[in-house]
Amino acid sequence: MNPLGSTDLESRLRTIEDKLAIYDLIASHPPSADTGHAGYTSSVYSEDGVFDRGPTLDGAEGAKAIAAFIQRAEHDEAIRSGLAHFAGLPLVDLRGDTAVVTSYLMIVHLDHDGPPRNLPNHGASTGYRIHRVVVNRWELERRDGRWMIAKRTLLPVDGSDLQQELLRTGLNELYFS
Template identity: 65%
Template structure:
C-alpha cells in the first residue's frame, strides 16, 4: 500500500492532531456511558445530534435527549448491575471538517450467577458475559475547533446485512480516500 506523501508538514500534523482528538472522543464514550455522565454526553453531541440504535431499540434526537438517555432508571440499573462498554480501535476517515468513524463496541455485564472461579493473583470472580456486540458509525463535525457527534448509528452484529454494510462502508471510504486498489 503506497500512499504518495505530497502534503505539507502542517497538513499532516493537523491530520494527526484531528485523529488523536477523534480517538479521545470515541474513547470517552465507554466511561461516560458507564458512569451516567450526562453532562459530558450533552457536550460531545451537536445540538441536533442523532442517536440511532437500529430496529427494536429506541434512540434519541438532540444533545439533551441523548444525554437524558443515560439518566434513565433502566440505564442506572444496568450500571449498578456491572455494565461495561468496551470499544475497539476506531477506523477514522477524515474529510476536512467532517469525519466518519467506524468501530465495534461490546456491552459486557458482570455475571452474578456464574460459577466462581479463581485466577492466580487476581482473586475470585463469577466472570463476565458479553451481552451484545455492535458496529458503530459515528458521523462527526468540527465545530469551533471541537469535534462533535452529529449522528451515531449502532447495529448489533447478528449476521444480518445492515451491520456488515456499515463496516464495509467504513472500509470503502478509507480505500477511496487513500486511493488504495
Template identity: 60%
Template sequence: MKENQVLRTLEDRLRDIEDRLEIYSLIAGHPLSADTGAGYYTRQVYVEDSVFDRGPLPGAQGREVIAGFIQKPEHHQAIAGGLAHFTGLPYVEIRGEEAFVTSYLQILTPDITGEERELPNHGFSKGYRIHRVLANRWTLLRTEDGWKIKIRKLIPIEGSTDATDLIKQGLEAFAEKAV
C-alpha cells in the first residue's frame, strides 16, 4: 500500500470522527434549546426549507416556523412548569453529504400531585412523570457551515407500528449486511 493511500484512509477516518462529534453536539443541543426557548439555536441548526414532521401533532415547514414552536406562550408555560426533554445517545449514520440520526426522546414534567419523598443526600421531591416517549429520525445535510437539519420526524411510541418503523430505519444498514 502506498503512503498516500494510508494517509487518505486516515483523513477519511478523521473526517468521520469530526462529523460524528459535530452531529452529536448538534443533536445534544436540541433538548437544551427546547427547554430554554432558544429559537436562535433552531435558526442556526436547521436549513431554510427544513421540515418538522410531528406525526399526529401539527408540524411545520421552514426554519422560522420551526423556531416559532418554542417561542409560543404555551411552550413558555411548559418551561415555567418544569419541562425537560431527555434524550438517549443517538445512532448516527453518515452517507456522504447526508447523515441520518435515530434517537429516543422523553418529555418529563414535575409530578405536582405526587407524594413528596426523600432521597438520601438529594433532598425531597414529588418526583417526575414521563409525559411522552417519542422516536426521532433526523436527516442532516453537510453545508458550508457544517451539518444542518433538513428533516426531523418525531412519532410518539404508543404501540403503533409507525414509531417502530421509524426506529427500524436506524438499523437498515445492518439489515442490508445480514442478507
C-alpha cells in the first residue's frame, strides 16, 4: 500500500471524525439548553470560555458562569412554558486543532395565548411562536482530544451590519482564505 495514500486517507478520516464531533457538539446545545443541563454546559465550555450575546444582552466568562445562565429562575420558567431551541445545520471551518462554526438558532415557545387549532390526526394546539432568530459564531479548540467551546458569539438576525458581518466572516474565512 502506498504510504502517501494511507496518510491521505488518515487525514481525510480525521477531518470527517472532527466534523462529526463538532456537529454533535453544536447539536447538543438545544437539548442541553431546553432541559437546563448546566453540568453538560460547563463540560463543553473551556474554563476561560466566553459567551458573548451581543450589545443588548448580558454575557459571561468562564464555564461555570456560562452554565449559570441555564440555572436562572427565568430560564426554568421559559423551559416550563414550552421553550425550544432549533439549530440550523452549521458551517464548519476546520483549522487543525481549532475550528470556527457559523450557524443559525431559532428560539421558539408554546403560544399560550393563541387560539386552539385542530390538525387532523395530530390533535389541537395553540401553536408556537418564533421568539428570536440569532446567528452564532462558535470558536472551538481541541483540548485533551475533545472539542471545547472557547467563545460563542450570538447576535439577533436584525439586518444590522454586525449580524451581517458575522455571517460574511464565516463564509469568507471558509471559502476565500
